[in-house]
Amino acid sequence: MSTMTRNTGVQDQEKQNPGQLNSVQLNIVTIVNMERAIREKSLENAIYMMDNSVGGTGQGTRHLETFCKQGQVINWIIRPIDMEKRPDGTWPPMPKINNIVVLDTEIGDEEDVAEKKILTELKIYGGPDKMRDKFTPVYYYWAGTILSTAKPGLYHYRLVVELEQDGTKEKLYLNTYDHPSLRVLAV
Template sequence: MTTDTLADAPHEQKQNPGQLNSVQLNIVTLIDMERATATGSLADAMYMVDNSIGGDGQGTHRLQTVCKQGQVLNWIIRPIDMEKRLDNTWPPMPKINSIVLLDTEHGDEEDVAERKIFTELKIYGAPDRMRDKFTPVYYYWAGTVLSTARPGLYRYRLVVELEQEGTRDKLYLNTEEHPSIRVLGV
């Protein structure tokens, strides 16, 4: 197809308006597993960083990630202690069980928002059942900010599942002070 043909082609409606061919943003959460399981809290045990431009709170639990409508966000979680043990196994791993958007419009940040601003991308790596104690696995949650999401600040709560050393029991913890996403219009 020549450039003349391209110029004459009718304008087609994009299937996903606002979908960007841009950099995916990675939001990395580090968990001090020992402190979190000992205290039953993520306070002073969770640290977040991202690769967004213009965000705030790098290295804290109140990270603000700046993103655009249609952009892919990858939440990656791992323990601070990632040293392989003498028996060739890996330490317990944290997992993001859920990301809950909070209703900041009506003043009560603990209420769940009724409006959705992103869609979850299903697992695109190896299924969890293939996980092996001799292979490190980083859990993640990935989603795309809706092209129809209103620009603004959205706080969210992470629900984190922690493996506990020497037991099959899981500990579920919520962030107490919440990180946020600042959505910019395209």
């Protein structure tokens, strides 16, 4: 093997981000009882979460712990419990995740926002919301990648959810009451 071939191989290996080697995407699905959340103006007893991680706990609860790896892509998908098309052909209001806030649990106060970033948001693909119409169901999602530099450990987070309200253009913004978590494993 020539020196040029050997150097190119080493150079290619150095360029790769070891955290990006994990290509399996995780999905975290949040189901929202829209009627209860809007009536009580709280997500406390109105959300149920599940994921497809191996080893995660709290499936079907609001205390979900998702096992993930450095560099892994996670898709947070959100939808209402009521997904029946209405007689007029329209769909019920849809919930939307506006933000995911990672909390600082090292100091013991879960309400403090973490100082270090552990994930990067991937922007939504496809057309803007203005192009959607009331006859097409919309499933919102928030996607992000766990940074390859994120330290292994348990990270609690808070979902900031936007709820459409029937018969009004006013939106309701709620935070998760209990905090689900990501358990980041080293690659």
